[in-house]
Amino acid sequence: MKPQQFNLFWLIPLILSSLLISLTAESKPKTVTLYAKTPKGFIKAKIKNETFEELACYIAIDGHKKKFRLLGQTESQWFTATDKHFNHTNFSTWCDYIDLYPQYKKYKQG
Known part of the structure; x- marks a missing residue:
């Protein structure tokens, strides 16, 4: 029995589409969350x-969310918990490009 040849007609579009999907999935901005006491x-x-x-x-803790804008290559101000029982796992942080969320332009810089 002759082995079936792989059809390049289907291989190239498959590779290109998987590359496109993987590149768009990694489009979140690079940020670092810093913690201290x-x-x-x-x-x-x-x-x-x-x-x-x-x-x-935004930075949120215990249901309190502080929204702000953050310029390129800068750090936000420190946001402090109000109870000593909180730790770093109680904070929730999120950032994305401001062009995708124009409603954030009304908030102060971090």
Whole structure:
């Protein structure tokens, strides 16, 4: 029995489409969330923008969300928890390109 030849007609579009999907899936901006403790023992967090683009961001803890804009290559201010029982896992952070979220343009810079 003759082995079936693989058809290149189907292989090239398959490779190109998988490459396109993988590139668009990795389009989130590069940010780093930093944590520290205050001298009084409260946990605090801030976001560092490692891109050159302006970002729309928020930091939330215990249902309280602070929304702000973050310019390229800058860090936000520190946001401090109000209870010593909170730790770094209680913070929620998010950032994305501000062009995708124009409603964030009304918020102050981080």
